[in-house]
Amino acid sequence: MKTDRIFGVVVILVALAFIVSAYNLPAGNIFDKLGPKAFPIIIGVGMILSAAMLVIKPDPEPDWPALPTLLALGLATAVLVGYAYALKPLGFLLPTAIAATVLSYQITPKRVPAMLTGVGLSAGLFVIFKYALGLSLFALPRGLMG
Numbered sequence: 172m173k174t175d176r177i178f179g180v181v182v183i184l185v186a187l188a189f190i191v192s193a194y195n196l197p198a199g200n201i202f203d204k205l206g207p208k209a210f211p212i213i214i215g216v217g218m219i220l221s222a223a224m225l226v227i228k229p230d231p232e233p234d235w236p237a238l239p240t241l242l243a244l245g246l247a248t249a250v251l252v253g254y255a256y257a258l259k260p261l262g263f264l265l266p267t268a269i270a271a272t273v274l275s276y277q278i279t280p281k282r283v284p285a286m287l288t289g290v291g292l293s294a295g296l297f298v299i300f301k302y303a304l305g306l307s308l309f310a311l312p313r314g315l316m317g
Contacts, residue, residue: 172229179225186218243277250274262311263300268293 193211236244250273257266272289276282300306 172232174232175225175229179222179229182222182225183219186215186222189218190215247274247277260312262309262313262315263297264293264310267296 190212193208193215196207196211198207235241250270254266254270257269268289270289271292272285275288275292276285279285297308297310301308301310
């Protein structure tokens with residue numbers, strides 16, 4: 172119960188900071204009646220309501236996962252943070268292939284299927300994002316692209 176309440180209070184504080192920062196967004200397009208502030212404020216209010224339920228009606232104390240599971244979660248988090256930082260300098264394909272390979276290997280520890288999954292996801296997502304959705308992605312580092 173104690174951990175849910177602490178987490179709920181932390182989420183409320185983060186949500187309040189999120190809402191305050193949304194008020195600092197510049198005014199948007201004159202055709203957009205709500206402006207750029209509305210969506211972050213709605214998300215912040217939803218966070219506050221959800222977190223308030225954790226504070227008001229917490230669950231019983233959870234059974235925390237074993238150390239190997241926590242380490243696996245830590246590795247997955249580190250891979251995703253590294254992926255976010257690697258996208259801009261290295262392009263889309265290589266960081267996505269590496270991240271997908273590592274995460275796939277964590278799910279099923281078989282090297283070849285994990286590598287095939289990583290490469291397949293990288294190429295498939297690039298095609299979808301670049302050509303179907305029209306996002307301006309760079310496949311490789313910009314220095315190699317000319």
